[in-house]
Amino acid sequence: MKTKTLSIMATVPLYIASLGAVAWAEPSHPLDSLTRTEFETVTRVLTEAGRIDETSRFALVHLAAPDKKQVLVWRPGEELGRRAFASIRHDRQMYEAVVDLDKDKVVSWELIEGVQPALLDSEWVLSQQILRKDPAWQAALARRGLGGRRAVFCFPAFPGNFDRDWDQGNRRLGMVSCYATGSDKGLWGRPVEGLLAVVDYDEKTIVEIIDTGEVPVPEGGPAVARNQPTDMPAGGAGGRRFVVDGHWVSWDRWQFHLTIDPRVGPVLSQLSVSDGKRQRPVMYQGFASELFVPYMDPNENWYFRTYLDVGEYGIGASGTPLRLGKDCPADGELMGATFMGERGKPSEKRDLVCIFERITGDAAWSHYEMANQGSSMRRHTELVVRFIVWLGNYDYVLDYIFTETGSLKVRVGATGVVLTKAVTSQNMGEERAAEESAYGRLIAPGLVAVNHDHFFNFRLDLDVDGRNNSMVVDRLKRVDLDPAETGTPRRQIWQVFPELATNESDAMLNVQLARPALWRVINPGVENAAGNPVSFQLRPGKTAMTLLNDGEIAHRRAGFTAYHLWVTPYRGDEKYAAGDYPNRHPGGAGLPAWTSADRSIENTDLVLWYTVGMHHVVRAEDWPIMPVVHHEFEIRPFDFFDYNPTVTGENGNPEP
Numbered sequence: 001m002k003t004k005t006l007s008i009m010a011t012v013p014l015y016i017a018s019l020g021a022v023a024w025a026e027p028s029h030p031l032d033s034l035t036r037t038e039f040e041t042v043t044r045v046l047t048e049a050g051r052i053d054e055t056s057r058f059a060l061v062h063l064a065a066p067d068k069k070q071v072l073v074w075r076p077g078e079e080l081g082r083r084a085f086a087s088i089r090h091d092r093q094m095y096e097a098v099v100d101l102d103k104d105k106v107v108s109w110e111l112i113e114g115v116q117p118a119l120l121d122s123e124w125v126l127s128q129q130i131l132r133k134d135p136a137w138q139a140a141l142a143r144r145g146l147g148g149r150r151a152v153f154c155f156p157a158f159p160g161n162f163d164r165d166w167d168q169g170n171r172r173l174g175m176v177s178c179y180a181t182g183s184d185k186g187l188w189g190r191p192v193e194g195l196l197a198v199v200d201y202d203e204k205t206i207v208e209i210i211d212t213g214e215v216p217v218p219e220g221g222p223a224v225a226r227n228q229p230t231d232m233p234a235g236g237a238g239g240r241r242f243v244v245d246g247h248w249v250s251w252d253r254w255q256f257h258l259t260i261d262p263r264v265g266p267v268l269s270q271l272s273v274s275d276g277k278r279q280r281p282v283m284y285q286g287f288a289s290e291l292f293v294p295y296m297d298p299n300e301n302w303y304f305r306t307y308l309d310v311g312e313y314g315i316g317a318s319g320t321p322l323r324l325g326k327d328c329p330a331d332g333e334l335m336g337a338t339f340m341g342e343r344g345k346p347s348e349k350r351d352l353v354c355i356f357e358r359i360t361g362d363a364a365w366s367h368y369e370m371a372n373q374g375s376s377m378r379r380h381t382e383l384v385v386r387f388i389v390w391l392g393n394y395d396y397v398l399d400y401i402f403t404e405t406g407s408l409k410v411r412v413g414a415t416g417v418v419l420t421k422a423v424t425s426q427n428m429g430e431e432r433a434a435e436e437s438a439y440g441r442l443i444a445p446g447l448v449a450v451n452h453d454h455f456f457n458f459r460l461d462l463d464v465d466g467r468n469n470s471m472v473v474d475r476l477k478r479v480d481l482d483p484a485e486t487g488t489p490r491r492q493i494w495q496v497f498p499e500l501a502t503n504e505s506d507a508m509l510n511v512q513l514a515r516p517a518l519w520r521v522i523n524p525g526v527e528n529a530a531g532n533p534v535s536f537q538l539r540p541g542k543t544a545m546t547l548l549n550d551g552e553i554a555h556r557r558a559g560f561t562a563y564h565l566w567v568t569p570y571r572g573d574e575k576y577a578a579g580d581y582p583n584r585h586p587g588g589a590g591l592p593a594w595t596s597a598d599r600s601i602e603n604t605d606l607v608l609w610y611t612v613g614m615h616h617v618v619r620a621e622d623w624p625i626m627p628v629v630h631h632e633f634e635i636r637p638f639d640f641f642d643y644n645p646t647v648t649g650e651n652g653n654p655e656p
């Protein structure tokens with residue numbers, strides 16, 4: 001392989017070899033998560049500086065990572081430059097602070113006007129309390145034969161922004177709806193339909209009760225939560241081949257840094273692959289930047305359900321604790337995280353991520369050679385970083401999967417309990433059934449599961465053999481031929497026509513079966529043995545396109561769903577596809593705003609934003625618990641290696 005630019009390969013040292021045993025408590029790399037002591041320092045420094053008091057609420061606290069340039073040249077033993085970012089609600093306003101953890105100093109404190117943080121833990125509690133002491137609400141429950149000893153459990157959700165009277169003034173509002181408890185049938189099949197409270201968390205009052213009439217609480221479905229999980233035996237290749245050392249994970253050719261962020265969940269950084277003696281960078285960072293789940297029912301109790309789960313609720317801190325041998329194979333390894341509590345006290349959440357190796361039973365490749373009647377086959381083995389988040393009723397299994405063939409697959413599994421609406425119809429043969437199920441499907445007596453979408457956006461900061469990359473769209477197009485010219489009777493073929501995306505608008509792309517294209521991030525300065533620029537391809541899998549457009553305010557709030565792929569020049573402060581504060585935002589933030597300048601994306605540091613979509617028309621078999629529906633995409637080497645990286649033996653690669 002020929003290298004045109006100077007020693008890019010030397011920029012990724014093998015940390016694992018150099019660090020030895022890393023104590024969890026002490027950060028040892030600039031991207032390591034904040035430790036308990038560091039969280040405590042944030043609270044102390046901001047308190048001593050007079051910025052916060054006991055009424056302040058921490059909405060988000062995480063590492064303020066050093067500049068990417070500094071991280072890339074950092075070497076073990078050098079200063080880490082530890083800083084924390086904190087987003088704080090104080091006196092009904094939002095502030096952003098940066099605290100220097102080495103110097104115990106407030107670096108910045110800024111008022112951010114007109115924005116709202118994600119849901120605070122205390123607002124869960126308040127949702128119950130505000131309703132419980134409101135006589136009008138209790139009367140509405142009593143009319144339904146509920147309340148008192150027939151208890152309900154209530155869930156807060158955010159109301160979006162629909163330009164209603166109470167959308168003005170940036171009030172801290174939630175929409176609270178309830179489910180009847182006291183049955184062994186499971187909570188989510190027993191909605192208290194037609195009753196909703198708009199609550200003001202600052203005033204601790206109900207702004208409005210939306211009561212569209214009583215619907216009997218359905219009997220619900222069989223409870224599933226108490227089913228014992230079945231055992232998951234060891235999945236490895238006999239003897240564990242992966243190493244977890246502090247935040248660093250290495251397996252086969254792969255090496256990466258792994259942390260768990262309270263907002264986005266797992267963050268994979270500085271991913272690289274070994275190739276002979278070189279360690280070659282592939283991606284600087286990747287994580288789930290937003291999740292949009294709009295429901296498709298215009299009813300007064302349902303229209304606002306257009307959730308932006310990452311920005312409005314946060315998925316990292318809602319990770320399910322995983323169990324070895326139950327939620328992942330027995331020979332996996334678990335990783336936890338420390339998060340800041342809203343009152344400034346950190347707490348540890350254990351076992352949020354499971355790292356494991358598995359032999360899938362698939363073939364990595366296979367061939368039968370006719371000439372010598374020999375067959376060769378390579379088993380497919382992969383390393384999985386698993387994170388499972390529960391968001392009320394729904395659960396998502398998020399797997400980052402590394403393969404020996406050099407690919408990173410991102411797999412999202414939707415599961416859990418679908419959101420249902422109580423109706424009077426018990427069967428589709430009944431008079432009102434068609435009308436009552438117009439926006440969903442009757443999946444059990446008295447229960448309609450409402451149609452909805454899931455759109456998962458991933459921020460993928462690829463650095464293919466270094467930072468200077470370009471985006472190439474290889475378009476496959478039919479070419480009509482003239483037999484008189486070619487001298488053969490063939491009249492049609494397809495050829496590959498590469499197009500360089502020079503600006504952001506060239507890289508707003510959709511998956512289209514009728515207009516096939518390869519999306520590749522190339523390094524124009526590095527060639528493989530055949531003289532082609534090295535690249536990684538983003539290969540979409542099953543996905544869906546939104547059916548909404550800018551005529552709908554909920555769509556404008558999730559403007560990133562307008563395209564499957566966006567490509568932007570790297571900016572450290574552009575992290576979330578729907579913007580920093582999507583909660584109650586009127587729309588247009590994030591990708592649509594950043595790309596409006598149509599910046600250059602040629603031969604520069606690129607960030608890819610890819611959205612995996614799913615239209616969910618619920619079926620009976622999704623009840624009472626939904627079998628996992630997987631959606632997946634792959635980032636795979638394309639002319640990055642000189643040949644199949646799993647070919648062993650005389651070509652010099654290690655034996656499996």
Ligand SMILES: [Cu+2]
Nearest residue numbers: 414452454616
């Ligand atoms: Cu769904």
